[in-house]
Amino acid sequence: MKRILSIQSHVVFGCAGNSAAVFPMRRLGMEVWPINTVQFSNHTQYAAGWQGMAMPAGHISALCMGLSDIGVLGHCDAVLSGYLGSAEQGDEILTVVAAVKAANPAAIYFCDPVMGHPEKGCIVAPGVTRFLTEKALPVADVIAPNLLELETLCDVHLTDLAQTRAAAHQLLARGVKMVLVKHLGRAAREPGRFEMLLATPEGDYLIARPLYEFARQPVGVGDLISALMLANLQAGYDAVSAFERTNAAVDTVLLHTWQVDAYELQLIAAQEAFAAPEIRARAERLA
16 A cells, blocks of 8 residues: 655645545545645635635644654655645655655655646745745656646746647756646647646657536646546556546546536545546547
8 A cells, every 4th residue: 555645735625735635545545644734614716715724834844753753754655745835834845755755765756836826816825936946846756737837837938738848848857757737728739628748758648638617617626636646656557547547537526516516526426436537538649
């Protein structure tokens, strides 16, 4: 059994951060150790607002020290990071990553570089974007930005697939082993589809799923994508198979969510797709 330390946000109600990631990874057979960077009543895009707090400085370090004290930190196979409540939390996470890798050299760091989108109501603390660009990126084994985050990481403006591939390869050239661009958006090859790009030293792959017309777009899809990609990799699937399985499972979740006209991801209703996804779309290897 593989063990994943998942350090990201948590919402009491709904699906975002660890609340979108932990159950799907466990359903795939992973042992998941969640640490919350913030604890909110609900995600931040509700018009009525939210209640809660960012965890204080030292919280992540203390919890991981506790794991070390009982002798289990060295059994961790992967660290997943997502939404940060402060840049200082990022520094704590990198200390944890270093400790995990010192104890288990085969462990990997999967970084979901959540930078926020103020126009959507997703806001990150000052310094987080700089931390992700300057400190997290050089340490990450796998990084999973969306298009806007990739633009920030590479300091470029992207409008098409060729430019996006080139930007992803900039990250590979800087030491990242795998780049998953979770939503190509305006750079997609086929408008009207949800396209993702997987860039590896061995080749680039494109995959698509339908876009469903929601009255309000669900939150937490990116968190779900990162969690499933990591869990599939840890389950032993090669990068392309993991990419296909992730795309299929996310499509099933979004379809269930759309069919019942829900705002929150329907993870429980679609849970069979995590362990046994119905793969209807194959990844296309790009020339």
